[in-house]
Ligand SMILES: Nc1ncnc2c1ncn2[C@@H]1O[C@H](COP(=O)(O)OP(=O)(O)OP(=O)(O)O)[C@@H](O)[C@H]1O
């Protein structure tokens with residue numbers, strides 16, 4: 001039995017545009033997803049207690065699938081299982097063990113579908129745990145590549161390597177197409193606001209694709225996000241947190257124009273700005289979920305705690321540890 005974990009992330013800059021080849025800078029944070037894999041002789045069994053309030057267990061054997069808790073909607077089970085199914089496919093391929101079956105248990109501190117990269121963390125941790133359980137050690141680069149394939153399949157062939165590379169390597173990273181590397185980042189005072197909701201990454205990415213097809217200025221907006229990221233990288237190198245904040249504000253406006261913000265995300269962004277943060281933006285796919293603000297003072301955290309629509313506000317720190325084995 002092997003347990004591996006991987007961190008969630010916030011985007012300083014560049015989500016969505018990164019799907020079209022612009023650069024992005026996500027940073028891993030200290031909230032992790034843990035996946036335990038234990039080989040079984042036949043039939044997969046998956047336990048994912050964070051997926052619904054009551055939690056549920058899914059058993060399947062590759063042919064059909066039944067889930068004993070009949071009150072869990074099929075769509076939730078399907079959506080939920082996509083990432084795990086694909087991660088298991090990657091494990092079997094990496095270990096050259098097409099018949100391998102597992103009992104998989106997922107436990108996560110990362111809210112689901114909220115822009116903090118829960119899917120990438122689950123994929124990376126599942127690949128590490130599953131391959132190790134089969135006695136195969138793969139490099140972080142291969143874990144990142146295989147976790148990317150998981151996201152790309154579930155997101156209908158439209159995913160970037162940003163979330164999966166960041167979750168696998170930890171720390172701050174820069175991703176542009178298939179060019180992925182770790183970068184130096186100052187310790188930034190992240191404050192996260194969470195509206196308790198979620199957005200479907202695949203659907204939001206598809207929405208941006210439609211907008212981009214319909215309006216050429218939406219394509220320009222995506223390029224403008226790329227320009228913001230390039231300026232953001234200079235600000236990071238110069239350790240200029242004020243400028244990083246300004247550029248995060250700009251980035252949020254452009255994401256809003258692409259249609260991926262929401263009323264509560266905007267309220268939280270404005271609450272943070274009114275509290276005097278250095279900058280604030282939605283993080284991840286959007287539609288609902290989390291914003292990230294920079295504020296070394298307690299003001300933004302307090303303001304978010306009193307903001308209508310904000311369910312939870314907390315500080316987060318850059319986590320330099322990527323995917324790691326917890327026990328074997
Ligand atoms: N704890 C978990 N247990 C099982 N599956 C999970 C868990 N956390 C995430 N997942 C899978 O990831 C999906 C959510 O991924 P999605 O990409 O929509 O959001 P996210 O990764 O949290 O946010 P973003 O991609 O915007 O950063 C869930 O529907 C589920 O399939």
Ligand SMILES: C[C@@](O)(CCO)CC(=O)[O-]
Nearest residue numbers: 015016159160163284285
């Ligand atoms: C919206 C997106 O850019 C980030 C989701 O966390 C999608 C992706 O990069 O695959």
Ligand SMILES: [Mg+2]
Nearest residue numbers: 117119120201
């Ligand atoms: Mg995701």
